[in-house]
Amino acid sequence: MSLSDDSRYLKGGPVAQRIIAAVREDAAIAKAEGFPPKLISITVGDTDAVDVYVRNQRAKAQLAGIDFEERRFPATITAGELEAAIHGLNADPRVTGIIIQRPVPAHIPIKTLQAAVHPLKDVEGMHPASIGNIVYNQLDLAPCTAAASVELLKETGLDLKGLEVVIVGHSEIVGKPIAFLLMSEGATVTVCHHMTRSVAAHARRADALFVAVGKPRLIKADMVKPGAAVIDIGINSEVGPDGMSRIVGDVDTESVREVASWITPVPGGVGPITVAILLRNTMVALSRQRARYEATYGTADRLAAE
Numbered sequence: 117m118s119l120s121d122d123s124r125y126l127k128g129g130p131v132a133q134r135i136i137a138a139v140r141e142d143a144a145i146a147k148a149e150g151f152p153p154k155l156i157s158i159t160v161g162d163t164d165a166v167d168v169y170v171r172n173q174r175a176k177a178q179l180a181g182i183d184f185e186e187r188r189f190p191a192t193i194t195a196g197e198l199e200a201a202i203h204g205l206n207a208d209p210r211v212t213g214i215i216i217q218r219p220v221p222a223h224i225p226i227k228t229l230q231a232a233v234h235p236l237k238d239v240e241g242m243h244p245a246s247i248g249n250i251v252y253n254q255l256d257l258a259p260c261t262a263a264a265s266v267e268l269l270k271e272t273g274l275d276l277k278g279l280e281v282v283i284v285g286h287s288e289i290v291g292k293p294i295a296f297l298l299m300s301e302g303a304t305v306t307v308c309h310h311m312t313r314s315v316a317a318h319a320r321r322a323d324a325l326f327v328a329v330g331k332p333r334l335i336k337a338d339m340v341k342p343g344a345a346v347i348d349i350g351i352n353s354e355v356g357p358d359g360m361s362r363i364v365g366d367v368d369t370e371s372v373r374e375v376a377s378w379i380t381p382v383p384g385g386v387g388p389i390t391v392a393i394l395l396r397n398t399m400v401a402l403s404r405q406r407a408r409y410e411a412t413y414g415t416a417d418r419l420a421a422e
């Protein structure tokens with residue numbers, strides 16, 4: 117049996133395809149009704165991981181019928197100039213959603229940029245108001261990677277109520293929102309980070325282990341409970357023995373697959389679902405904007421109102 121046929125591999129492709137097919141239907145209807153969805157990606161400077169992500173965003177947006185436009189800014193741009201560009205996009209009625217690719221150069225405060233995106237156009241769910249909604253169990257517009265990771269865990273069929281979950285990594289964009297999403301599903305959640313005394317001791321207790329650190333092969337077989345589900349969120353670029361650059365996760369997949377009952381491959385796991393959820397969030401944003409528009413103008417037909 118080839119590795120790709122192994123039922124232990126929790127593959128993201130089929131889940132992503134399902135989500136994109138639904139988005140495609142919604143997008144076609146919205147377009148016919150005079151509200152074509154449009155997603156704008158903002159990139160500042162150059163990063164490998166961002167290039168992969170943006171490339172896939174463009175390809176999948178095209179597949180789903182969502183207009184996609186990349187705005188690239190040089191690493192030398194000031195925070196004020198970027199904020200002005202974001203305010204311009206907020207005011208543009210043709211723009212449905214804005215995503216700011218991370219990381220941005222050190223002189224740019226990322227939090228200020230995320231807060232500058234209008235909450236109705238915040239397709240990444242990273243505005244403080246959006247993040248706050250997650251704490252209140254309002255989950256329909258969650259940060260894409262966190263939502264994607266939870267979606268993959270659900271593919272196992274495990275009952276999330278009372279499940280012992282350990283998350284390694286507590287960034288605002290991945291680890292923390294995963295913790296909130298899973299708490300709202302009834303899981304018992306432990307979050308580890310670089311000050312945790314023994315990541316291994318916590319990880320070994322987990323029925324489901326989420327890893328989002330950015331260190332290849334951080335998680336080895338002896339850190340995983342037999343029968344656990346392991347969700348590998350890491351996307352690391354590495355030069356392989358053949359001298360070619362390749363993408364690997366944070367989990368030592370070869371050894372961990374002997375112990376775990378489920379494991380997500382990298383590539384082909386969480387990544388494709390992240391892109392699909394970004395597109396789904398764009399449609400959620402569009403429907404919120406339309407609801408606001410109707411509340412203001414009393415009609416859903418923008419063209420008729422103009």
Ligand SMILES: NC(=O)C1=CN([C@@H]2O[C@H](COP(=O)(O)OP(=O)(O)OC[C@H]3O[C@@H](n4cnc5c(N)ncnc54)[C@H](OP(=O)(O)O)[C@@H]3O)[C@@H](O)[C@H]2O)C=CC1
Binds near residue numbers: 287331350
């Ligand atoms: N698949 C996808 O769709 C996505 C994948 N990614 C990938 O996920 C990974 C993490 O991304 P992101 O969350 O943005 O990264 P950050 O660098 O923002 O966060 C990394 C986290 O890991 C923690 N950490 C660092 N070293 C250790 C350690 N030895 N043991 C335990 N915890 C540690 C850090 O803790 P502390 O803050 O305390 O130092 C921090 O909370 C990266 O590989 C990234 O490329 C990211 C986004 C989307």
Ligand SMILES: Nc1nc(=O)c2c([nH]1)NC[C@@H]1CN(c3ccc(C(=O)N[C@@H](CCC(=O)O)C(=O)O)cc3)C=[N+]21
Binds near residue numbers: 165168387388390
């Ligand atoms: N604001 C922001 N949000 C992010 O979520 C974010 C970000 N910035 N910066 C970069 C990282 C990285 N990231 C990826 C998402 C999907 C794939 C992806 O689609 N990967 C596929 C394809 C890999 C390939 O084509 O080689 C896979 O894993 O199978 C990759 C990388 C999101 N990130």
